[in-house]
Amino acid sequence: MYRPEIKVIDCTVRDGGLMNKWQFSDKFVRHVYNALAEAGVDYMEIGYLSSESAFDKNEYGPWRFCFEKDLQRIIGKEEKKIKLSAMADIGRIDLNDIPPRSESSLDMIRVACYVHQVDAAIELAHHCIDKGYETTINLMAVSTLGIRDLNEALNDLDKSRVPIIYLVDSFGAFYSEDIDTLAQKYIERLPEKTIGIHCHNNQQLAFSNTISAIINGVNYLDATLYGIGRGAGNCTLELLLSFLKNPKFNVRPIIKCIEDEVFPWAEKIDWGYSVPYMVTGVMNQHPRTAIAQMESENKNNITEFYDSVVNGSESV
Amino acid sequence: MYRPEIKVIDCTVRDGGLMNKWQFSDKFVRHVYNALAEAGVDYMEIGYLSSESAFDKNEYGPWRFCFEKDLQRIIGKEEKKIKLSAMADIGRIDLNDIPPRSESSLDMIRVACYVHQVDAAIELAHHCIDKGYETTINLMAVSTLGIRDLNEALNDLDKSRVPIIYLVDSFGAFYSEDIDTLAQKYIERLPEKTIGIHCHNNQQLAFSNTISAIINGVNYLDATLYGIGRGAGNCTLELLLSFLKNPKFNVRPIIKCIEDEVFPWAEKIDWGYSVPYMVTGVMNQHPRTAIAQMESENKNNITEFYDSVVNGSESV
Numbered sequence: 310m311y312r313p314e315i316k317v318i319d320c321t322v323r324d325g326g327l328m329n330k331w332q333f334s335d336k337f338v339r340h341v342y343n344a345l346a347e348a349g350v351d352y353m354e355i356g357y358l359s360s361e362s363a364f365d366k367n368e369y370g371p372w373r374f375c376f377e378k379d380l381q382r383i384i385g386k387e388e389k390k391i392k393l394s395a396m397a398d399i400g401r402i403d404l405n406d407i408p409p410r411s412e413s414s415l416d417m418i419r420v421a422c423y424v425h426q427v428d429a430a431i432e433l434a435h436h437c438i439d440k441g442y443e444t445t446i447n448l449m450a451v452s453t454l455g456i457r458d459l460n461e462a463l464n465d466l467d468k469s470r471v472p473i474i475y476l477v478d479s480f481g482a483f484y485s486e487d488i489d490t491l492a493q494k495y496i497e498r499l500p501e502k503t504i505g506i507h508c509h510n511n512q513q514l515a516f517s518n519t520i521s522a523i524i525n526g527v528n529y530l531d532a533t534l535y536g537i538g539r540g541a542g543n544c545t546l547e548l549l550l551s552f553l554k555n556p557k558f559n560v561r562p563i564i565k566c567i568e569d570e571v572f573p574w575a576e577k578i579d580w581g582y583s584v585p586y587m588v589t590g591v592m593n594q595h596p597r598t599a600i601a602q603m604e605s606e607n608k609n610n611i612t613e614f615y616d617s618v619v620n621g622s623e624s625v
Numbered sequence: 626m627y628r629p630e631i632k633v634i635d636c637t638v639r640d641g642g643l644m645n646k647w648q649f650s651d652k653f654v655r656h657v658y659n660a661l662a663e664a665g666v667d668y669m670e671i672g673y674l675s676s677e678s679a680f681d682k683n684e685y686g687p688w689r690f691c692f693e694k695d696l697q698r699i700i701g702k703e704e705k706k707i708k709l710s711a712m713a714d715i716g717r718i719d720l721n722d723i724p725p726r727s728e729s730s731l732d733m734i735r736v737a738c739y740v741h742q743v744d745a746a747i748e749l750a751h752h753c754i755d756k757g758y759e760t761t762i763n764l765m766a767v768s769t770l771g772i773r774d775l776n777e778a779l780n781d782l783d784k785s786r787v788p789i790i791y792l793v794d795s796f797g798a799f800y801s802e803d804i805d806t807l808a809q810k811y812i813e814r815l816p817e818k819t820i821g822i823h824c825h826n827n828q829q830l831a832f833s834n835t836i837s838a839i840i841n842g843v844n845y846l847d848a849t850l851y852g853i854g855r856g857a858g859n860c861t862l863e864l865l866l867s868f869l870k871n872p873k874f875n876v877r878p879i880i881k882c883i884e885d886e887v888f889p890w891a892e893k894i895d896w897g898y899s900v901p902y903m904v905t906g907v908m909n910q911h912p913r914t915a916i917a918q919m920e921s922e923n924k925n926n927i928t929e930f931y932d933s934v935v936n937g938s939e940s941v
Contacts, residue, residue, distance in 0.1 A: 514832065516830065517833030551907040567900060568928050
């Protein structure tokens with residue numbers, strides 16, 4: 310039995326772009342767009358919404374910005390086939406640079422924030438709501454929050470007009486029991502909201518933790534093709550669609566797109582499970598040290614890496 | 626809080642050997658042996674117990690057979706550091722070739738069987754018990770069993786003298802809810818037995834399903850270094866030890882052994898998540914077609930593979 314409230318959000322271009330500065334070809338993005346539509350996925354998160362002043366256009370590809378002209382080039386002349394989303398980081402988008410929804414191909418803007426940015430995130434999200442967009446707030450790095458900070462953040466989010474709030478396992482640190490506890494807490498403290506989940510695969514738990522979230526009543530589910538994404542990557546879309554029983558989902562176009570578009574990138578950039586990502590996940594740390602390790606010439610020196618992380622966590 | 630009844634069984638050499646016909650060097654096996662002992666792992670499954678007549682010694686390495694002289698070469702002159710296990714397949718070991726435990730370095734013999742072999746498995750396991758060994762029966766491919774066959778098998782196993790019965794997800798087909806249901810059923814139907822779990826990683830769920838089993842009261846846990854094993858591989862030992870809170874476990878020797886011994890094999894043989902393994906897992910099929918696909922020159926033609934599996938499953 311499926312739950313019709315469930316929505317799947319593909320983050321392939323947005324989260325995968327963190328690995329290659331969004332240097333995906335139009336062919337790649339268009340194939341992902343068509344495949345997701347054909348597969349019955351609900352939203353395609355096509356990139357970040359950033360102001361031109363925030364990043365160098367010579368260094369970063371179009372999906373760092375999500376300008377309307379670039380979106381139109383992907384959509385083409387036909388009617389849009391799938392809802393489009395963009396993520397906005399606090400401080401990287403000037404409110405004046407956000408067009409009204411009637412002039413944009415975007416349907417949803419998802420605001421990512423750390424706990425100290427919740428007020429700014431609500432302000433930005435309200436601005437997007439007022440411009441006509443669907444909106445979420447994705448509260449990151451919850452695994453590092455004390456109970457008081459989390460309660461206060463949920464309290465603020467509860468009072469906001471933002472209808473969808475994400476539980477985000479930024480560090481890939483959570484086990485299923487953590488997801489049970491937190492999903493239940495979010496649902497209890499945010500009775501009027503829809504809850505979403507975004508997981509990372511540091512401990513090979515992104516997909517299973519997404520399932521745990523579903524069992525607990527979470528309805529917005531993030532995933533990417535073949536798990537592409539920063540570091541250990543994300544919940545794997547082909548696994549998620551195969552798990553969901555809603556007959557509108559069809560995994561074949563996703564498999565075809567992986568074969569044609571994702572495999573070539575897998576030759577050029579590295580993502581997925583490896584010991585350094587596991588170590589930062591287990592230690593509940595930002596993966597930046599593991600990413601640096603994996604990009605270094607000594608990426609296989611995993612014992613040294615383990616020692617450096619453990620010794621850097623001595624009692625204080 | 627940890628559960629002292631939990632035992633961890635490493636299957637690196639036994640299950641990993643399915644990928645390379647047990648052509649591991651003595652250096653490899655000795656390093657795994659020392660690392661597991663140092664890490665506090667309870668058992669090392671060092672190979673299969675087979676009669677010389679069953680396999681060609683020129684084709685298969687020593688851990689296809691587990692002769693006493695080979696075991697002794699790994700243990701050396703010091704006292705044995707960790708309990709050793711070997712797996713026995715029905716029909717591949719002559720009962721007369723099994724030495725009494727007093728003359729063997731093996732502590733445990735695990736009998737693997739399909740449902741139609743349960744009687745033969747009990748007979749073999751009783752023989753091993755009578756020769757002094759710890760014994761388990763690992764009932765494979767449970768995901769394909771009808772309820773009557775499973776009940777009858779569990780009934781027979783309940784009446785046996787075999788103290789430990791394994792729930793085996795041979796095809797990597799189970800979700801956490803399947804593990805919940807089956808683990809509870811095994812515990813209920815086998816009230817005097819200890820239950821074990823052996824998972825495969827076709828859907829990236831081997832580790833999380835092992836956690837689900839633990840939560841349900843399963844106490845014997847199989848894993849391998851870096852998940853090495855046939856096809857999509859197994860539950861990853863470094864993840865499992867990091868999850869378990871028993872202070873006797875120490876993950877560092879495992880990481881060192883992965884760096885020194887497993888990484889070189891990862892250059893030569895392929896295991897871990899890939900779309901063909903996912904497809905056979907989702908379809909609840911033996912991975913043999915996926916393994917053939919991954920070993921072929923067309924391993925990246927995953928859409929064709931998907932079609933062949935789905936078209937081969939039309940309504941009959």
